Amino acid sequence: MKKIKLYEPAIGKEEIENMAEAAKSGYLTNNPNGWVRRFEDMTKEYLGVKHAIAVSSGTAAIQLALEVVRADYCFSSAFSFPAVKHAVLVLDGILNTKDIDSQTYNMKIGDYEADFADEDWYDCIIPIHLFGQSVDMDSVAQYVYESKRVGSVSVVEDAACALGAKYKGRFCGTMGDVGCFSFHPRKVITTGEGGMLVTDSEELAKKAILLRNHGIDPEKKEDLFHGYNYRMSEIAGAMGCAQMKKLDRLIERRRQIAAVYNECFYLNENLVTPPIQAEGCFHIYQSYVVRIAMMSESSTGNALYRNGIIKKLKEKGIDCAIGSYCLDLDKEEARKAAAQTIALPIHTKMSPDDAIYVAETLLEVL
């Protein structure tokens, strides 16, 4: 039976050689001129930002970002992996959620006037560029402007899934005060586990560097601050340097697979709704998430039906997963998306024929 994985990192010769070199050097962490530093420099150059700080995971990046901007009252999307929620909770913050757009699955920020009373006290907006597609960032800017809080509301982008994705020509992660990326193996590039914060602010970068390493000043070697061990290892940094060189090629390949899927589902949109690329967005398809036509009036009924389809696909050798999680049951579109969506395999080791096979099998088991 043909087997198709949900995700498969593109680890080649250069990654292995770099990691071996890092291991043999004996300098496995905290090397001021080592692989992690090089990976940070490559990320800075790619994104055109002033500071990039590598950390141990995407969640660690989000937590540090929220801490350096001093976020207390945040709002974000009701449909996502729960990393933002956990980072806010760890910092004793308050998270409110916005419902999503049913087509892009991203937070729909809405009309400031309409929810003025509720939203007045937020000090941080966390757009999550889900599945590799940007949030409508003009609406975020407009919201901050209309709330007359420019300068007192921070924007922390959860770009965990969106390295290389763009909104109106600008890279995700570079439009707010701080951007956060993940290098988990399901992301476009990986370091095993890992993350990165980027910012143009020297002040925020300095604080994040301190927090990453127990609050210890790298020059003075003094413990100035509280902090964590959120460092990235040199072996992970070595893998990241090789991966970063391939980033554009890996994105192109994902977009090709997504185009094949789109074509397969085009004539069957009554059964399967493929993802859309919204106007002004360059989607990198970290995940290819489809919505299955509703079978039931209730979310539970839909989720049971959807879970049954995932099981049938797995039995036919196709690994797949739920789209994402509903973080607030009061948000209707988030609830529906959590019950009706499936993430199909997408990675650079798949051929166009594999994508056709997945799509045909899905249509067959519905």
Ligand SMILES: Cc1ncc(COP(=O)(O)O)c(C=O)c1O
């Ligand atoms: C939207 C989103 N944010 C944050 C994260 C957290 O990243 P990490 O797993 O590297 O901590 C993920 C991970 O899947 C994610 O999908």
